[in-house]
Amino acid sequence: xxxxxxxxxxxxxxxxxxxxxxxxxxxxxxxxxxxxxxxxxxxxxxxxxxxxxxxxxxxxxxxxxxxxxxxxxxxxxxxxxxxxxxxxxxxxxxxxxxxxxxxxxxxxxxxxxxxxxxxxxxxxxxxxxxxxxxxxxxxxxxxxxxxxxxxxxxxxxxxxxxxxxxxxxxxxxxxxxxxxxxxxxxxxxxxxxxxxxxxxxxxxxxxxxxxxxxxxxxxxxxxxxxxxxxxxxxxxxxxxxxxxxxxxxxxxxxxxxxxxxxxxxxxxxxxxxxxxxxxxxxxxxxxxxxxxxxxxxxxxxxxxxxxxxxxxxxxxxxxxxxxxxxxxxxxxxxxxxxxxxxxxxxxxxxxxxxxxxxxxxxxxxxxxxxxxxxxxxxxxxxxxxxxxxxxxxxxxxxx
Ligand SMILES: Cc1cc2nc3c(=O)[nH]c(=O)nc-3n(C[C@H](O)[C@H](O)[C@H](O)COP(=O)(O)OP(=O)(O)OC[C@H]3O[C@@H](n4cnc5c(N)ncnc54)[C@H](O)[C@@H]3O)c2cc1C
Numbered sequence: 001x002x003x004x005x006x007x008x009x010x011x012x013x014x015x016x017x018x019x020x021x022x023x024x025x026x027x028x029x030x031x032x033x034x035x036x037x038x039x040x041x042x043x044x045x046x047x048x049x050x051x052x053x054x055x056x057x058x059x060x061x062x063x064x065x066x067x068x069x070x071x072x073x074x075x076x077x078x079x080x081x082x083x084x085x086x087x088x089x090x091x092x093x094x095x096x097x098x099x100x101x102x103x104x105x106x107x108x109x110x111x112x113x114x115x116x117x118x119x120x121x122x123x124x125x126x127x128x129x130x131x132x133x134x135x136x137x138x139x140x141x142x143x144x145x146x147x148x149x150x151x152x153x154x155x156x157x158x159x160x161x162x163x164x165x166x167x168x169x170x171x172x173x174x175x176x177x178x179x180x181x182x183x184x185x186x187x188x189x190x191x192x193x194x195x196x197x198x199x200x201x202x203x204x205x206x207x208x209x210x211x212x213x214x215x216x217x218x219x220x221x222x223x224x225x226x227x228x229x230x231x232x233x234x235x236x237x238x239x240x241x242x243x244x245x246x247x248x249x250x251x252x253x254x255x256x257x258x259x260x261x262x263x264x265x266x267x268x269x270x271x272x273x274x275x276x277x278x279x280x281x282x283x284x285x286x287x288x289x290x291x292x293x294x295x296x297x298x299x300x301x302x303x304x305x306x307x308x309x310x311x312x313x314x315x316x317x318x319x320x321x322x323x324x325x326x327x328x329x330x331x332x333x334x335x336x337x338x339x340x341x342x343x344x345x346x347x348x349x350x351x352x353x354x355x356x357x358x359x360x361x362x363x364x365x366x367x368x369x370x371x372x373x374x375x376x377x378x379x380x381x382x383x384x385x386x387x388x389x390x391x392x393x394x395x396x397x398x399x
Contacts, residue, residue, distance in 0.1 A: 093123065141174065150221045322385045332371060342365035
């Protein structure tokens with residue numbers, strides 16, 4: 001096992017750094033580094049810069065617009081990008097639905113949808129979870145009944161991230177009769193969000209932001225040609241997606257960038273007897289997080305080393321997901337502690353889609369508690385950490 005970068009990989013790293021230095025907009029990088037929110041406009045602007053460079057979809061096959069990078073090059077890209085303050089691309093189009101379309105869609109679907117996803121002309125959201133179907137997703141209840149060359153969709157999806165911006169939603173729906181086994185009754189539909197009968201309703205999270213939504217379907221007519229692959233095979237397609245995106249699952253680059261910020265802030269923050277960084281109790285906490293982060297980085301590099309010598313990716317992604325979210329949430333705690341009584345903005349105005357705060361200290365400090373609350377999500381979505389532990393028990397420990 002070799003976890004050192006080769007000379008070619010080091011040259012690639014330089015190329016990436018140069019690109020980020022020249023092309024990453026300073027205002028976006030500053031917001032990202034300060035832990036502030038990025039709007040749709042910022043996100044799309046950055047993704048279009050990547051598109052122009054040919055780098056918007058490193059995980060796609062080259063024939064559809066991918067970069068052809070090795071797993072290690074993808075890791076270098078993700079890490080350098082995060083360290084420079086570059087946002088990760090929004091995953092729903094580029095990382096989630098696109099692999100299903102190029103993997104299982106018809107030629108017509110590939111030509112119709114992939115170019116707009118690659119160029120970030122279309123914003124997608126994910127319609128899997130329902131009120132009583134999260135970890136046990138196969139028990140979902142949204143139905144799609146065929147009538148001629150259309151499906152009539154009825155039901156509701158929940159926790160739909162950024163659905164308020166979406167042009168399209170990819171949904172798992174039940175097409176089979178009630179007696180058909182759940183996993184064999186599910187189909188995969190692409191639904192235009194402008195279709196009559198769709199209502200999007202925001203769910204305001206603890207950070208006061210309308211990031212997630214409920215999406216209601218009331219007799220929504222969807223052409224049968226918008227179904228991916230065969231009827232009743234949606235579950236199989238959805239499962240293949242879970243094995244697709246293995247790079248950057250631990251988000252080491254982002255955690256390194258946020259930890260470096262915490263360290264810098266601790267050096268500048270006045271404590272009772274000097275600066276916070278010199279407080280033995282606080283510096284011990286920082287050291288513990290730094291050790292965890294380093295261990296995470298090396299675990300990811302070891303996994304990459306195995307994959308690049310031809311080993312099939314295994315359940316390591318579950319380990320990386322758990323440790324990655326734990327480290328990220330430990331950094332949230334450090335940042336809240338550093339901000340102290342400036343950590344929460346005062347709620348100033350209440351709107352239907354959230355609330356606006358006023359900060360008495362620095363804006364970055366005022367965002368640390370909202371970020372902390374928001375980032376609790378990381379151990380829930382994408383397969384909760386408890387579910388990942390179940391996978392490790394079965395696949396690694398053989399229990
Ligand atoms: C901020 C946020 C954004 C999201 N965005 C999206 C999105 O865009 N699209 C989408 O479709 N979904 C989205 N989700 C939904 C997410 O995938 C689900 O919340 C997740 O799968 C958990 O399902 P649940 O909320 O129904 O919790 P439940 O499945 O009811 O779980 C509740 C608790 O029980 C534990 N648990 C459940 N089953 C087991 C088990 N077998 N063994 C051990 N413990 C178990 C879970 O770990 C959890 O702690 C989002 C969720 C959040 C919080």
